[in-house]
Amino acid sequence: MSDAQKYWQANIRLVIGCLIVWFAVSFGAGILFVHQLNTIKFLGGYPLGFWFAQQGSIYTFVVLIFFYAWRMNQLDKKFNVSED
Amino acid sequence: MTNLQMWTYAVVGTTFALYIFIAIKARASTTGEFYVAGKGVHPVLNGMATGADWMSAASFISMAGLIAFKGYDASVYLMGWTGGYCLLAMLLAPYLRKYGKFTVPEFIGDRFYSQTARVVAVICLIVASLTYVIGQMKGIGVAFSRFLEIPFNYGLFLGMGIVFIYAVLGGMKGVTYTQIAQYCVLIFAYTVPAIFISLQLTGVALPQLGLGSMMADGSGMHLLDKMDKTLLDLGFNAYTTQKGSTLNMFLLTMSLMIGTAGLPHVITRFFTVPKVKDARSSAGWALVFIAILYTTAPGVGAMARLNLINTIQADSAPLTDVQREAGDIIDTSQNLKIDALPAWFTNWEKTGLLKYEDKNGDGRIQYVGKNFKGVDANGDLIVNEMTKVDRDIMVLANPEIAQLPNWVIALVAAGGIAAALSTAAGLLLAISSAISHDIVKGIIAKDIDDKTELMAGRIAMAGAICVAGYLGLHPPGFAAQVVALAFGLAASSIFPALMMGIFAKRVNNVGAVLGMLAGLGTTLVYIFWFKGWFFIPGTAMAADNASNWILGISPGSFGAVGALINFVVAITVSSFTAPPPEHIQHLVEDIRIPMGSKDAVDH
Numbered sequence: 022m023s024d025a026q027k028y029w030q031a032n033i034r035l036v037i038g039c040l041i042v043w044f045a046v047s048f049g050a051g052i053l054f055v056h057q058l059n060t061i062k063f064l065g066g067y068p069l070g071f072w073f074a075q076q077g078s079i080y081t082f083v084v085l086i087f088f089y090a091w092r093m094n095q096l097d098k099k100f101n102v103s104e105d
Numbered sequence: 106m107t108n109l110q111m112w113t114y115a116v117v118g119t120t121f122a123l124y125i126f127i128a129i130k131a132r133a134s135t136t137g138e139f140y141v142a143g144k145g146v147h148p149v150l151n152g153m154a155t156g157a158d159w160m161s162a163a164s165f166i167s168m169a170g171l172i173a174f175k176g177y178d179a180s181v182y183l184m185g186w187t188g189g190y191c192l193l194a195m196l197l198a199p200y201l202r203k204y205g206k207f208t209v210p211e212f213i214g215d216r217f218y219s220q221t222a223r224v225v226a227v228i229c230l231i232v233a234s235l236t237y238v239i240g241q242m243k244g245i246g247v248a249f250s251r252f253l254e255i256p257f258n259y260g261l262f263l264g265m266g267i268v269f270i271y272a273v274l275g276g277m278k279g280v281t282y283t284q285i286a287q288y289c290v291l292i293f294a295y296t297v298p299a300i301f302i303s304l305q306l307t308g309v310a311l312p313q314l315g316l317g318s319m320m321a322d323g324s325g326m327h328l329l330d331k332m333d334k335t336l337l338d339l340g341f342n343a344y345t346t347q348k349g350s351t352l353n354m355f356l357l358t359m360s361l362m363i364g365t366a367g368l369p370h371v372i373t374r375f376f377t378v379p380k381v382k383d384a385r386s387s388a389g390w391a392l393v394f395i396a397i398l399y400t401t402a403p404g405v406g407a408m409a410r411l412n413l414i415n416t417i418q419a420d421s422a423p424l425t426d427v428q429r430e431a432g433d434i435i436d437t438s439q440n441l442k443i444d445a446l447p448a449w450f451t452n453w454e455k456t457g458l459l460k461y462e463d464k465n466g467d468g469r470i471q472y473v474g475k476n477f478k479g480v481d482a483n484g485d486l487i488v489n490e491m492t493k494v495d496r497d498i499m500v501l502a503n504p505e506i507a508q509l510p511n512w513v514i515a516l517v518a519a520g521g522i523a524a525a526l527s528t529a530a531g532l533l534l535a536i537s538s539a540i541s542h543d544i545v546k547g548i549i550a551k552d553i554d555d556k557t558e559l560m561a562g563r564i565a566m567a568g569a570i571c572v573a574g575y576l577g578l579h580p581p582g583f584a585a586q587v588v589a590l591a592f593g594l595a596a597s598s599i600f601p602a603l604m605m606g607i608f609a610k611r612v613n614n615v616g617a618v619l620g621m622l623a624g625l626g627t628t629l630v631y632i633f634w635f636k637g638w639f640f641i642p643g644t645a646m647a648a649d650n651a652s653n654w655i656l657g658i659s660p661g662s663f664g665a666v667g668a669l670i671n672f673v674v675a676i677t678v679s680s681f682t683a684p685p686p687e688h689i690q691h692l693v694e695d696i697r698i699p700m701g702s703k704d705a706v707d708h
Binding site (some may be wrong): 025055 | 190354
């Protein structure tokens with residue numbers, strides 16, 4: 022496998038990993054399992070499922086994008102495809 | 106002139122002077138500057154501009170109200186309109202920046218080596234952006250007429266004039282730097298009242314934490330707990346529990362996410378940063394700046410609703426469990442007297458956003474839900490007497506309800522106008538670039554020089570502002586429905602085409618065009634089937650309710666299904682037809698690696 026292919030595969034793996042988290046905090050915790058999670062109280066008076074739907078998912082999205090950007094910059098350097 | 110009006114003129118006037126100053130400083134002299142600000146915008150600043158570009162009059166004025174009245178169910182908008190940025194950052198923005206051209210249709214046309222694909226993309230872009238712009242124009246007019254008490258159309262003309270100055274002169278360069286200023290105005294205007302109100306109700310300054318905190322009224326209850334119980338006692342639905350169907354929430358969230366990632370005016374913002382890695386981090390910064398407002402909005406919504414109930418209900422404390430078991434009903438006989446209404450109440454009644462009717466003639470207002478079982482002195486069932494509480498009130502009147510100083514109210518006016526202006530400018534820029542670059546330069550007159558194209562861009566911008574102004578003055582009756590249309594179009598046609606253009610090397614011209622048409626076609630038919638053909642009243646094929654919807658999927662949630670159809674058709678058709686030519690495969694390989702994007706800066 023060429024370096025370009027390896028770089029692309031590593032990229033795809035990273036994106037899939039990030040999107041699993043993206044799906045889990047929003048569609049999972051915020052919608053599909055919201056009833057179960059709402060029985061847990063969080064940060065004072067937040068039902069946990071409700072918190073994920075209106076707060077937690079958004080914070081996670083922010084962290085995810087910066088994590089992705091940081092990992093991609095590492096991959097760019099490792100495979101020597103960085104712009105600088 | 107009242108003290109409030111003076112404050113409003115001063116604050117709005119200062120922000121306008123700032124926008125014009127920036128317009129003069131940031132004029133565009135090349136098409137590169139006009140379309141993509143010369144690709145020299147710092148990623149953090151671009152994130153800020155994207156925040157203003159994205160957060161419209163609807164985000165600023167309407168979203169908190171939507172949350173206030175829908176409670177948990179409104180989470181779809183919070184997650185949908187932010188989660189899209191993950192898709193944008195990981196699946197589209199860096200690659201499209203690497204490609205380094207000026208518009209979204211240009212990439213689609215080049216990658217699928219098809220003029221048809223480019224034209225389909227241009228049509229989707231113009232329809233989606235124009236429908237979106239109508240709402241902004243209306244927002245500008247409303248803000249002016251309410252806060253400065255000048256006629257709606259004067260407000261609209263003034264707004265058009267300001268956009269005209271900085272968008273026609275500066276193109277993307279002017280728009281970018283004014284959007285940065287507008288972001289600062291709008292976020293300050295949104296968070297200051299929110300902090301005041303959170304402090305009043307919970308003693309916690311951050312609304313993000315206040316929403317989960319204990320009430321400061323000594324009741325020993327958590328705010329959300331009190332919300333749920335008081336609302337139930339008054340016959341409304343509980344706040345934190347789900348009302349709609351799970352399938353619809355799922356699909357609507359997905360449609361809004363992929364629609365967000367596919368909206369051309371947002372994507373184009375990422376063409377303005379210097380490098381591929383800047384496009385990645387800039388998407389993160391954009392979401393930081395958006396999240397500040399989006400995580401504040403749930404607090405604003407819940408607290409404003411509670412304040413409204415507190416104003417009307419003499420004692421808004423919910424019943425105790427013992428009382429509820431015994432079948433007691435919350436007392437509404439000491440409610441707000443009609444001859445002692447607070448000033449904000451009568452102010453907003455004048456605008457028609459707030460209406461009441463003393464149905465039982467007791468001289469007091471009862472604000473109750475449809476499950477309320479209480480009876481009045483005559484033994485008649487008490488019904489809701491707040492006949493209209495427009496959701497926009499929750500942000501616009503919020504500072505007055507909470508008795509905040511006049512300068513805070515003036516700030517909200519300037520913030521609403523900034524939110525509407527910045528989004529309108531971004532949309533108008535996407536429209537005018539598609540016209541001058543994709544239609545004029547790309548199809549009609551391929552050999553015009555840079556200067557002529559720049560002039561075409563300015564003329565297209567001026568034309569787009571006039572069309573948007575006309576639509577703002579004469580909004581088509583379907584204005585409220587079209588948001589579903591804009592997201593449906595972006596989700597079902599643009600997002601899948603862009604994603605396959607990058608991630609599926611095998612997808613060819615025939616597959617892409619048929620995929621886009623299939624996704625777009627099914628989504629349009631599904632929306633029109635229930636909303637009327639081209640939204641003309643009376644032409645709907647079936648009543649717009651859950652029992653008629655296929656599998657219970659609402660028309661607004663269908664974009665995700667349309668996108669799936671697009672993917673399936675494009676990939677299937679491509680596998681039966683010839684693969685893309687060699688040079689296209691090289692093009693895809695090239696956009697997948699960041700190296701070499703500097704060359705593209707020179708274009």
